[in-house]
Structure formats: structure tokens, C-alpha cells
Amino acid sequence: RSPKMLAELMAFGNVDGYINMPADQSCLEGKRLSCSSLAVPTTIFQEDAVEPKTGIKFPAFLEDDSCPATTVLVGVGFKGMKIMRVKNLNLYAFGLYMQPNTICEKLGPKYASVPTTNLKDDPDFYNDLLRENLHIRVRLVVNYKGLSIGAVRDVFEKSLGLRLRKINPNTDYHCLKTFASYFTKDIPIPAGTKIDFCQTSDGQLITEIDGRQISAVQSKDLCRAFFDMYIGDSPVSLEAKREVARNVAGLMGRCGG
Known part of the structure; x- marks a missing residue:
């Protein structure tokens, strides 16, 4: 079977066959990932997931040319900001996606038999998720109509600078300057804009x-x-973050077949 097919089957929780076949057979003819009618296990989103604070939807699967690996949604959340200690702004919603095959290959042997309740607060587990150069994607969907590309750049630059220093004090900060340089003022990001960040296996x-x-x-x-x-x-x-742990554990529980 192709890696793409295995990813899909693993996400459905049954590599020998589908749990429930969809009524619309056309879903199986090249457009399977965009159809929310397919059965998925309870540890993974059954259909497009709605982030409750913003009402923004995230598809259960993503696949595209720049990141050819099929990824499945493993967690949703939102980024808020308090203004003047009274008003809360929900700036954006986000969905985190991971690739089941690489999860099984790189993390399954160590964690597949570990109870989910133990994983959600285990720093080693999250460190391994970050360390293993997995196919990971986060999709941000702008919720606040007054958000500018410059504000996004400034927030990322500050947070990433601090985290880079923690991860590797000797890192080359040129990577951060290069990253920030692409967030130019002429890029409009009205409410509803999708901003995707994808990590490839080669870094x-x-x-x-x-x-x-x-x-x-x-x-x-x-x-x-x-x-x-x-x-x-x-x-x-x-x-x-804890939702990601639960759903990644669900994926690893299906690594064996």
C-alpha cells in the first residue's frame, strides 16, 4: 500500500478495511480527504472540527503539494489577548496536524503502550514530538479583523527568539531574521485568512x-x-496541547494494525 493510503487507513483506525463505508462513493475516487462523511475513530475528529471560542472550522485531513504527506487533525485551540484588563480579543484559531505514518515509525516503539493519561503531562513525550522532525502543520485562521501581518511578525519574532535561545543558545539567529523578513506590510490578512506553517522531515x-x-x-x-x-x-x-497528546496516543494505539 502507498504511504498515503496507509495514513488514511490508520486515521480511520482499521488498516484491514473501513469501519463504516461512506454513502457517497465518489469520496473514494481521489477526493477522499476532503469528505467529512468518512468514519474516523473517537480519538480523532469525526468531521470538520469547530474551535468553540471563535466558531472557526478545521478540516479533519489536510494534503497539499508543499507538504505531500497526508496529515490528520490532532488538536484545535485559539490565541487570545486581553486589552486594558477588560476586553478579550480572540486573535486567531489554530488546528494542529500530524502525519500518522511518521508518528508510528518514530514514536510508536517508545510510547504506543503508554497510557494516554501518562502522556498528556509527560515532558519527554512532547520533547520527542518536537525532536523527531515529524511532518507537522499548524493552520492559523485569523479571527480578529484588525490583525495586521506586522503584528503577527512581531509576536512570532519575540516568542521564537526566546524559544530559540532556550533550545540552542548557540543557534544561528539568521534563520529567524529570514523567517520574519517574509511577513511584509503588503500582505493583507483579513478575518478568515488561513496561515499555514509546515515542518518537513528535513527541517x-x-x-x-x-x-x-x-x-x-x-x-x-x-x-x-x-x-x-x-x-x-x-x-x-x-x-x-493536552488534546494533541490524547489524539496522538490514539494514532499510536493503531500502529500495529
Whole structure:
């Protein structure tokens, strides 16, 4: 079977056959990943997931040319900001996606038999998720209409700088300057804009805005620092981080077949 087919079957929780066949057979003819009618296990989202604070939807599967591996949604959350201690702004919602085959290959042997309750607070597990150069993607969907590309750049630059220093004090900060340089003032990001960040297995961080690639920076340190914001220490959303642990555990529980 092809890696893509195995990824899909593993996400459905049954590599010998589908749990429930969809009524729309056309879903199986090349457009399977876009169909929410397919059966998926309870540890993975049954269909497009809605982030409750913003009402923004995230598809259960993603696949595209820049990151050819089929990825499945393993967690959703949002980034908020308090203004003047009274008003809360929900800046963006996010969905985190991972590739089942590489999860099984690189993390399954160590963690597949570990109870989920033990994983969600295990720093070694999250460190391994960040260390193993897995296919990971985070999709941000802008919720606040006043958000600018410059504000996004400034927030990322500050957070990534701190995390890079923690990960590797001797890192080459040129990678961060290169990354930030692509966030130019002429890129509009109205509410609903999708900003995707994808880590490839060879350590590239690819950025896309509404499906158009704007950058590709080769730096394993930058990749780790970026996803550390979501599944590392002091994450954007602790609840989302724990949801990722539960769903990754669900994927690993199906590694054996």
C-alpha cells in the first residue's frame, strides 16, 4: 500500500478495511480527504472540527503539494489577548496536524503502550514530538479583523527568539531574521485568512498564506522553536496541547494494525 493510503487507513483506525463505508462513493475516487462523511475513530475528529471560542472550522485531513504527506487533525485551540484588563480579543484559531505514518515509525516503539493519561503531562513525550522532525502543520485562521501581518511578525519574532535561545543558545539567529523578513506590510490578512506553517522531515519551515507559499526556511532549530509554541512549555493553549497528546496516543494505539 502507498504511504498515503496507509495514513488514511490508520486515521480511520482499521488498516484491514473501513469501519463504516461512506454513502457517497465518489469520496473514494481521489477526493477522499476532503469528505467529512468518512468514519474516523473517537480519538480523532469525526468531521470538520469547530474551535468553540471563535466558531472557526478545521478540516479533519489536510494534503497539499508543499507538504505531500497526508496529515490528520490532532488538536484545535485559539490565541487570545486581553486589552486594558477588560476586553478579550480572540486573535486567531489554530488546528494542529500530524502525519500518522511518521508518528508510528518514530514514536510508536517508545510510547504506543503508554497510557494516554501518562502522556498528556509527560515532558519527554512532547520533547520527542518536537525532536523527531515529524511532518507537522499548524493552520492559523485569523479571527480578529484588525490583525495586521506586522503584528503577527512581531509576536512570532519575540516568542521564537526566546524559544530559540532556550533550545540552542548557540543557534544561528539568521534563520529567524529570514523567517520574519517574509511577513511584509503588503500582505493583507483579513478575518478568515488561513496561515499555514509546515515542518518537513528535513527541517524546513514552510509558510503559506491562503494556499500560496511565501517562504521556506531551512532550520531545524526554527522548526522546533515554532512548534514549541503549541506543544512545548508555556504553550498558546494548554488545553489544545493536552488534546494533541490524547489524539496522538490514539494514532499510536493503531500502529500495529
